[in-house]
Amino acid sequence: MFQNNRRLLPFLAAVLLFLNLLPLGAEVLSNGEGVYILSAMAYETDKYTREEALVRELNIPEGKRFDSFAALDEYLADKAQDLVNLRVFEDVTYRLELLGDSEGEKRFKATIIVDGAWTLYPIPYPKYDSNTGFRGGLKVYYSNFFGTLTDFYLGMNIDLRPDGDGWEIPQWSINPELGNISLFGQDFALSLMQRYQESSKYNDEDELYVERYNYYSTDIEIKTTLRLPHSLSYSFAPKFAFFYGYQDQLPDNGSGIVEEDMKFSFSHSLGWGNIDWIGNFRRGIAVSLSNSLAYVTEEEFEGTVKSSISGTLRFFYPWHILNPSIRLRGLYSFTDELSGQGGGLRGIRDDSLYGIYGGFLNTSLNVSVIRWKGVGEALFQPFFDMGMMKREGISFDKKYDIKYGAGADFILYLDKLKGLVARGSIGIDLGNPDWSDGRKYEIVIESSLLY
Numbered sequence: 001m002f003q004n005n006r007r008l009l010p011f012l013a014a015v016l017l018f019l020n021l022l023p024l025g026a027e028v029l030s031n032g033e034g035v036y037i038l039s040a041m042a043y044e045t046d047k048y049t050r051e052e053a054l055v056r057e058l059n060i061p062e063g064k065r066f067d068s069f070a071a072l073d074e075y076l077a078d079k080a081q082d083l084v085n086l087r088v089f090e091d092v093t094y095r096l097e098l099l100g101d102s103e104g105e106k107r108f109k110a111t112i113i114v115d116g117a118w119t120l121y122p123i124p125y126p127k128y129d130s131n132t133g134f135r136g137g138l139k140v141y142y143s144n145f146f147g148t149l150t151d152f153y154l155g156m157n158i159d160l161r162p163d164g165d166g167w168e169i170p171q172w173s174i175n176p177e178l179g180n181i182s183l184f185g186q187d188f189a190l191s192l193m194q195r196y197q198e199s200s201k202y203n204d205e206d207e208l209y210v211e212r213y214n215y216y217s218t219d220i221e222i223k224t225t226l227r228l229p230h231s232l233s234y235s236f237a238p239k240f241a242f243f244y245g246y247q248d249q250l251p252d253n254g255s256g257i258v259e260e261d262m263k264f265s266f267s268h269s270l271g272w273g274n275i276d277w278i279g280n281f282r283r284g285i286a287v288s289l290s291n292s293l294a295y296v297t298e299e300e301f302e303g304t305v306k307s308s309i310s311g312t313l314r315f316f317y318p319w320h321i322l323n324p325s326i327r328l329r330g331l332y333s334f335t336d337e338l339s340g341q342g343g344g345l346r347g348i349r350d351d352s353l354y355g356i357y358g359g360f361l362n363t364s365l366n367v368s369v370i371r372w373k374g375v376g377e378a379l380f381q382p383f384f385d386m387g388m389m390k391r392e393g394i395s396f397d398k399k400y401d402i403k404y405g406a407g408a409d410f411i412l413y414l415d416k417l418k419g420l421v422a423r424g425s426i427g428i429d430l431g432n433p434d435w436s437d438g439r440k441y442e443i444v445i446e447s448s449l450l451y
Contacts, residue, residue, distance in 0.1 A: 034104035034105060034106060035065055035066070035067065035104060035105045035106070036065070036066040036067070036068065036069055036071070036072045036106050036108065037063060037064070037065050037066075037105055037106065037107045037108065038060070038061075038062060038063065038064045038065075038066070038072065038075075038108055038110055039062060039063065039099055039107040039108060039109060040062060040099065040108075040109040040110070041055075041060055041062055041109070041110055041111075041112070042109060042110070042111040042112070043055065043111070043112050043113075043114075044111060044112070044113040044114070045114055045116075046114055046115055046116035047116070048088075048116035048117075048118070048119065048144055048147055049088075049089075049114060049116050049144060049147050049149065050147040050148060053144075053147060053148045053149040054083075054112060054114065054149075056149075056182055057082075057083070057086075057149050057180075058079050058082065058083070058112065059185075060079060060110075069106075072096075072108065073096070076094050076096070076110055076112075077094075079094075079112070080092045080093065080094050080112070081276055083112075083114060084276070084277060085276060085277055086143070086149065087143065087277065087418040088116060088117060088119050088143045088144045088149070088418055089114050089115060089116050089117060089418070090115045090116065090117045090415070090416075090418070091114070091115040092112070092113070092114050092115075093113045094110055094111060094112050094113065095110070095111040095113065096108050096109070096110055096111075097109045097110075097111070116144065117415075117416055117417070117418050118416060118417070119141065119142060119143040119144040119417075119418070120141070120142045121140075121141055121417060121420065122138060122139070122140045122141075123138070123139045123140070123141070123420070123447070124136075124137070124138050125137055125138070125139065125447065126445075127157075127445050127446055127447075128443060128444070128445045129159075129443070129444050129445070129446070130349070130438075130441060130442050130443045130444070131343075131349055131350045131351070131442070132159045132161060132170050132171055132198070133159050133160055133161025133162070133170065134159065134160045134161070135157050135158065135159045135160075136157065136158055136160075137155065137156055137157030137158070138154075138155075138156050138157070139153070139154070139155050139156075139447060140152075140153065140154040140155075141153055141420065143418075145178075149180055150178065150179065150180050150181060150182075151177075151178070151179035151180050151189075152176075152177070152178055152179075153175075153176070153177040153178075153179070154175070154176045154177075155173070155174075155175040155176075155177075156173070156174050156175070157171075157172065157173055158171075158172040159171045159172065169196070170197075170198040170214070171195065171196060171197050171198055172195065172196050173193065173194065173195035173196070173197070174193075174194045174195070175191065175192065175193045175194075175195075176191075176192050177189065177190065177191045177192070178190045186224055186226070187224060187225070188222060188223065188224045189222070189223040189224070190220075190221075190222055191220070191221045191222075191223070192219075192220050193217070193218070193219050193220075193221075194217075194218050195216070195217055196214065196215075196216050196245075197214065197215065197216075197217065198212070198213070198214050199211070199212070199213055199214075199215070199339055199340070200212040200213075200249075200339070200340075200351040201337075201339050201351055201354045202349065202351040202352050202439075203400075204352055204400045204432075205397070205399075205400045209249075209250060209351075211250070211257060211339070212248075212249040212250050213246060213247060213248045213249055213250075213257050214245075214246070214247045214249065215243055215244065215245055215246045215247065215259075216243070216244050216245040217241055217242065217243050217244075218241065218242045219239055219240060219241035219242070220239065220240055220241075221237055221238070221239035221240075222237065222238055222239075223235065223236075223237040224236065224237075230272075231272055231273060231274050232270070232271070232272050233270075233271045233272075234268070234269070234270050234271075235268060235269050235271065236266065236267065236268035236269075237266075237267045237268070238264075238265070238266050239263075239264070239265045239266075239267070240262075240263075240264050241262065241263045241264075241265070242261070242262055243259070243260045243261060243262070243263070244261070246259045258298055258299070258336075259298065259299055260296050260297070260298050261297045261298060261299075262296070262297045263294050263295070263296045263297075264294065264295050265292060265293065265294035265295075266292075266293050266294075267290065267291070267292045267293075268290070268291060269288050269289060269290035269291070270288065270289050271286060271287065271288035271289075272286070272287050272288075273285050273286025273287055273288075273314075274286070275314065275316060278318050279377070280368075280377050280379065280413045281316070281318035281323040281366060281368075282316035282318070282323065282325070283316055283317060283318050284315075284316055285313070285314070285315045285316075286313070286314045287311070287312065287313045287314075288311065288312050289309070289310075289311050290309065290310045290311070290312070291307070291308070291309045291310075292306075292307060292308050292309075293305070293306075293307050294306045294307070304335070305335075306333075306334075306335040306336065307333075307334045307335060308331060308332065308333040308334060308335075308338065309331065309332050309334075310329060310330065310331035310332070311329070311330050311331075312327065312328065312329045313326075313327065313328040313329075314326070314327045314451060315327075321367060321368040322365060322366065322367055322368075323365070323366035323367075323368075323379075324363075324364070324365045324366070325363075325364050325365075325366070325451075326361070326362065326363050326364075327360075327361070327362040327451045328359075328360070328361055329344065329359065329360040329361075330357075330358070330359045330360075331357060331358060331359075332356070332357040333356050333357065336392075337354050337355055337356060337391065337392050338354060338355065338356075338389075339351070339354040340353075340354065341353040341354055341355070341358060341360075341387070341389050342387075342403065344360050344362070344385075344387065344450075345360060345362070345385040345386070345387045345403060345405050346362075346383055346385050346405050346407060346409070346425050346427040346442065346444075346450065347385060347404075347405025347406060347407050347427025347428050347429055347430070347441075347442050348385070348387070348403045348405045348427070348429055348442060349429070349439055349442060352403065352429075352439075353387060353388075353389045353401075353403055354389060354391065355389035355390045355391040355392060355401070356389075356390055356391070356392050357389070357390050358387060358388050358389035358390060359387065359388055360385070360386070360387035360388075361385065361386050361387065362383065362385045362450065362451060363383060363384050363385070364381050364382070364383045364409070365381060365382055365383075366379050366380075366381050366411070367379060367380045367381070367382075373415075374415055375414070375415060376412060376413050376414040376415050377412075377413050377415075378410070378411070378412050378413075379409075379410075379411040379412075379413075380408060380409075380410060380411075381408060381409035381410070381411055382406075382407075382408045383405075383406065383407060383408065383409060383427070384404075384405070384406045385404070385405045385406070385427075386402070386403065386404045386405070387402070387403055388401055388402040388403070389401055399431070402431070403429065403431055404429070404430035404431050405427045405428065405429055405430060405442070406427065406428060406430055407425065407426045407427030407428055407442075408425075408426060408427075409423055409424065409425045409450075410423070410424045410425075411423050411449070420447065421447060421448065421449060422445075422447055423444070423445070423446055423447070423448065423449060423450075424444070424445045425442070425443070425444040425445075425450075426441075426442075426443055427441070427442045427443075428440055428441055428442075429441070429442070
């Protein structure tokens with residue numbers, strides 16, 4: 001028997017050595033006592049991404065200490081999820097290797113492994129929005145700019161809309177942006193915008209426009225987000241803008257539009273939450289409180305201060321082939337009316353809601369209807385939205401100041417183009433009894449989600 005046991009000794013030793021080197025989830029590690037040290041980091045990158053970009057993005061310090069293997073594993077899983085949330089990788093994994101174990105200290109080497117997706121794509125597109133008409137445009141996305149994980153975007157578009165006698169141009173814009181720029185250990189985004197745009201307010205009760213005009217604007221904005229403890233974040237964005245070339249489309253109604261000249265604004269928000277992408281579904285909850293302060297010069301460069309505040313809650317929950325979600329928003333303007341608030345409701349015309357304060361509810365149910373592995377996924381999203389605004393100087397009338405919209409979005413994701421989404425939305429205004437009225441319907445085809 002002793003001879004048989006001697007033959008088993010090498011086999012048992014090999015088994016014990018194998019268990020000691022298991023990379024993840026091994027019981028011998030997860031139940032062990034002592035200190036777990038992340039002694040070394042390595043990166044296996046793809047042809048699209050530079051290693052130094054991953055180092056900068058993840059900011060994982062070597063020598064970080066944990067009181068359990070589970071805490072170490074969870075930390076790396078969270079870092080991998082951060083990369084997934086960038087929507088530029090097809091797959092992100094990590095590997096742990098035990099380097100040594102002495103005096104109660106277990107030292108590990110972690111390897112982050114990424115498999116990148118092609119992220120440079122110019123997209124010429126047609127679009128239709130019943131608020132602004134037909135749109136022709138070009139969007140250029142480069143979400144991993146030369147492998148640096150910097151985001152480059154260039155958007156150009158022009159709208160055409162019939163005006164009874166022919167066609168008019170209610171809006172055009174040129175918008176280059178650079179995002180995820182790392183400066184002093186902090187990520188910034190820089191945006192330039194040149195546009196010609198329209199502002200309007202429509203009174204459903206009288207069935208006429210009370211305000212409608214076009215103007216030009218040029219602005220530059222810098223944005224960043226500070227990551228704080230306990231899943232908190234603080235974002236701020238100073239912006240400087242010029243306004244000029246006002247064209248009143250209702251010169252005979254005496255609307256008396258106020259022509260702003262320049263604006264310096266500071267928008268900031270405090271947020272809490274964690275929303276992750278799980279495939280093409282989302283999971284989590286997030287809340288934010290935002291404030292905008294602006295110093296505006298108007299006619300003859302007389303300056304005034306304008307301010308508004310808003311709060312938002314978003315919630316997503318994936319369940320099998322379903323992904324229900326809600327968004328709650330409330331806002332208050334301390335100075336003048338906020339126009340175009342119908343833009344946050346599907347099925348409701350943008351110009352039909354405006355006022356000093358209001359609240360909004362969006363409810364959606366994402367349903368995965370087609371999943372073609374390696375190609376993409378199609379989602380069907382029925383929705384119900386509602387909102388209200390209190391107009392300045394006018395008594396609240398629930399018939400005209402509360403809006404309800406219902407319908408469905410059709411959403412398409414492509415596996416190889418993680419940063420791209422196509423959405424078609426068809427909605428109806430449930431409060432408008434006239435089914436022959438074109439304003440009862442809102443149709444939108446665009447390349448972004450509502451929320």
